[in-house]
Amino acid sequence: MKLTAYFLSLVSALLLLIVALPASACGPYPPIIPTPDYFRLPADKVKSSTDYDREENLLLWQALTSDRIPLKDIEQAVYKDSREKFDAHTGYWPRTTDNLFYIYINNTGDEEIIDFLYTAKSLEERRRKMNSSWYYPRKKEWSEEHTDFDDIIESCREYRGTRLRDRYALQLTRALFASHRYAECVEYVDSAFAAFPDTNLFKRMAQEYAEGSLIRLKENGLDSILDDAGDFDSRVEAMAAVNPDSPRLIDYIRANADNTVGMLRIVPVLRSLIKNPKALYKGDWLFALAFIGYECECRPEEARAHIYQAMRQRFSSENLRDLAWAYKMKLDAVAGYTGSLVDDLRWIEGKADPLQADAGEWVRRCRNIIYENWIPGLWRSRDYTTAILLCGYADAFDCAEIIHAADKHNMSESEGYINSHDYGSLSFQMMQSLSSSQLAAVYAGVRVSSPLKDFLRRLAPVDSDYFNELIGTLALREENYAKAVQYLSLVSDDYNSSLNINTGGYLACDPFILSYIHRSGYTLSYKDGEWLPAYHYAVAPSPYNNAKLDFARRMLELEQMKKHGRTADDRGLARLMYAVGRMNSFESCWALTQYWRGWVGLFEPSLQYWEGSFCEHNYGFLYDYEYSGREEETHNIFRQETNAALSMLTTDDARAKAQYLLGNLRTIKRRYPGTPVAQRLATSCDNWHSWL
Numbered sequence: 001m002k003l004t005a006y007f008l009s010l011v012s013a014l015l016l017l018i019v020a021l022p023a024s025a026c027g028p029y030p031p032i033i034p035t036p037d038y039f040r041l042p043a044d045k046v047k048s049s050t051d052y053d054r055e056e057n058l059l060l061w062q063a064l065t066s067d068r069i070p071l072k073d074i075e076q077a078v079y080k081d082s083r084e085k086f087d088a089h090t091g092y093w094p095r096t097t098d099n100l101f102y103i104y105i106n107n108t109g110d111e112e113i114i115d116f117l118y119t120a121k122s123l124e125e126r127r128r129k130m131n132s133s134w135y136y137p138r139k140k141e142w143s144e145e146h147t148d149f150d151d152i153i154e155s156c157r158e159y160r161g162t163r164l165r166d167r168y169a170l171q172l173t174r175a176l177f178a179s180h181r182y183a184e185c186v187e188y189v190d191s192a193f194a195a196f197p198d199t200n201l202f203k204r205m206a207q208e209y210a211e212g213s214l215i216r217l218k219e220n221g222l223d224s225i226l227d228d229a230g231d232f233d234s235r236v237e238a239m240a241a242v243n244p245d246s247p248r249l250i251d252y253i254r255a256n257a258d259n260t261v262g263m264l265r266i267v268p269v270l271r272s273l274i275k276n277p278k279a280l281y282k283g284d285w286l287f288a289l290a291f292i293g294y295e296c297e298c299r300p301e302e303a304r305a306h307i308y309q310a311m312r313q314r315f316s317s318e319n320l321r322d323l324a325w326a327y328k329m330k331l332d333a334v335a336g337y338t339g340s341l342v343d344d345l346r347w348i349e350g351k352a353d354p355l356q357a358d359a360g361e362w363v364r365r366c367r368n369i370i371y372e373n374w375i376p377g378l379w380r381s382r383d384y385t386t387a388i389l390l391c392g393y394a395d396a397f398d399c400a401e402i403i404h405a406a407d408k409h410n411m412s413e414s415e416g417y418i419n420s421h422d423y424g425s426l427s428f429q430m431m432q433s434l435s436s437s438q439l440a441a442v443y444a445g446v447r448v449s450s451p452l453k454d455f456l457r458r459l460a461p462v463d464s465d466y467f468n469e470l471i472g473t474l475a476l477r478e479e480n481y482a483k484a485v486q487y488l489s490l491v492s493d494d495y496n497s498s499l500n501i502n503t504g505g506y507l508a509c510d511p512f513i514l515s516y517i518h519r520s521g522y523t524l525s526y527k528d529g530e531w532l533p534a535y536h537y538a539v540a541p542s543p544y545n546n547a548k549l550d551f552a553r554r555m556l557e558l559e560q561m562k563k564h565g566r567t568a569d570d571r572g573l574a575r576l577m578y579a580v581g582r583m584n585s586f587e588s589c590w591a592l593t594q595y596w597r598g599w600v601g602l603f604e605p606s607l608q609y610w611e612g613s614f615c616e617h618n619y620g621f622l623y624d625y626e627y628s629g630r631e632e633e634t635h636n637i638f639r640q641e642t643n644a645a646l647s648m649l650t651t652d653d654a655r656a657k658a659q660y661l662l663g664n665l666r667t668i669k670r671r672y673p674g675t676p677v678a679q680r681l682a683t684s685c686d687n688w689h690s691w692l
Contacts, residue, residue, distance in 0.1 A: 392460030
């Protein structure tokens with residue numbers, strides 16, 4: 001009982017000492033699985049209805065004039081410049097400008113466009129004046145019909161041309177609405193736009209004014225109009241009927257992709273669009289069906305069929321096609337299909353070109369596909385080689401690494417070793433969650449040539465020191481010391497000296513002493529066939545490069561002595577020393593079997609957004625000593641082995657040496673005062689009395 005109580009207090013002190021070490025207070029930190037957008041439209045990309053109208057109108061102006069005029073020049077003249085500035089650039093003596101829109105309409109003498117834009121800007125100026133908090137209408141403007149817009153209304157009615165007829169009709173509609181002539185506004189829209197198709201931009205904009213007029217007139221039911229505006233599937237159906245090729249339709253669907261119920265309801269609309277011969281961008285709708293099938297219906301096979309169909313169709317934008325390609329990679333990963341993986345990864349490396357503004361997002365997508373979709377499936381199928389090689393590729397996947405991949409791949413280890421491995425990376429955590437035999441098989445597998453492996457090795461870490469050091473460490477963790485010696489003997493001194501656990505002093509602790517030796521300065525050593533106390537510093541002043549290899553060799557010697565020692569005392573002391581070494585290799589000298597012990601939970605990858613128990617379910621296999629139940633097991637084995645070793649001893653001299661090893665100096669003085677150990681302590685240890 002006394003031994004147990006002393007040991008538990010000793011372990012507590014050791015753990016406090018470990019936590020106090022400087023390196024325990026900082027990273028590395030748990031890896032994060034990125035969660036970028038694919039089909040979903042990011043919040044910062046969601047546009048208002050006005051934004052879509054403006055973009056479409058600019059394109060229409062470009063088509064009406066010249067496609068060589070930059071859209072920014074059209075936007076400046078049509079939307080940004082005031083009526084006064086517009087007049088200065090288009091009057092009898094136009095102001096000099098480099099704006100190609102102004103240059104074009106002046107050089108072509110297009111008075112029709114000039115008159116229209118002057119009228120539209122006059123209307124906008126007056127509407128802005130009325131909306132100002134400083135606007136005070138004249139007395140006559142309190143009447144039912146406001147007369148401030150009469151001249152503009154009349155000017156629009158007088159237009160007899162055809163080229164700008166829909167534009168003038170919209171301006172007249174806006175003038176009627178601004179004049180509060182709501183009934184006339186509704187009637188005019190119905191008649192003026194009857195001949196125009198529903199896809200016409202200006203008709204759609206005019207109908208919004210008509211709907212606003214109806215609300216104010218309380219006709220057609222205010223509640224029904226508002227309900228329709230908020231009904232997602234009804235809005236999608238209406239927009240698809242008007243113009244399925246309008247970019248606002250696919251953007252509206254993408255902006256509401258988190259509305260699972262709504263997305264399921266629009267499936268019939270999407271299927272009808274795919275069958276509609278007039279719909280140009282069937283790739284968009286098949287992509288949407290693939291997204292719904294995987295995210296909302298949990299049907300990955302059906303989703304994959306849709307995404308493959310989508311890739312053979314036309315998309316409304318190159319960006320959406322790229323996102324569909326990346327989504328295909330996700331669904332291929334779920335299916336475990338590697339047939340196109342090399343081509344897909346090569347493509348996505350091109351998207352991560354550092355000269356591309358969105359390169360960072362493509363890095364995140366690549367890591368998401370591998371971490372979230374590839375790794376769990378490969379691990380469950382026990383394809384550890386592909387999983388670790390692919391994960392190592394993802395860990396290193398960034399713009400700079402891709403650029404220098406060829407140089408890294410062609411550099412020989414003899415050119416000098418620089419340890420750039422991140423031991424907080426997910427691939428390393430996966431590697432040290434295997435057994436030494438499994439990892440040895442992985443290392444043999446990653447060196448076998450194949451198109452996929454050859455491609456991944458460009459970025460993934462595959463050098464021999466990296467693998468051999470870890471395999472040897474896993475063997476130490478398994479108490480397979482012969483195997484540990486085999487692999488650790490292959491690790492170069494340069495590599496060992498580069499390890500943070502070495503440079504930080506974590507490998508300098510002697511695993512065959514307990515904490516009291518840190519103060520007394522003595523330990524036991526077996527020399528010339530006898531166990532003797534010997535002076536020894538517990539912490540070396542400089543890195544101890546071969547600590548793991550020396551420990552393995554020492555444990556092998558103790559294993560032999562446990563079995564073949566000359567006397568029972570020799571065998572018992574060897575067993576005790578072995579128990580101390582084993583326990584310390586997991587606890588106070590944890591760096592012999594582990595790479596991290598601190599308050600940061602290193603082996604806990606997580607998604608950037610909350611998603612139930614995804615990581616717990618898919619990455620629960622990651623090794624973590626403190627949460628694996630090994631700690632209690634280590635202590636129990638130590639107690640059992642200690643008691644068994646003490647029971648083997650036959651002489652007081654051996655028992656005194658055992659108590660000395662365990663730090664029970666009071667026991668030595670009380671029970672074994674006449675032994676050489678007690679006499680040596682009494683005459684050689686300055687702090688003898690402080691231990692009694």
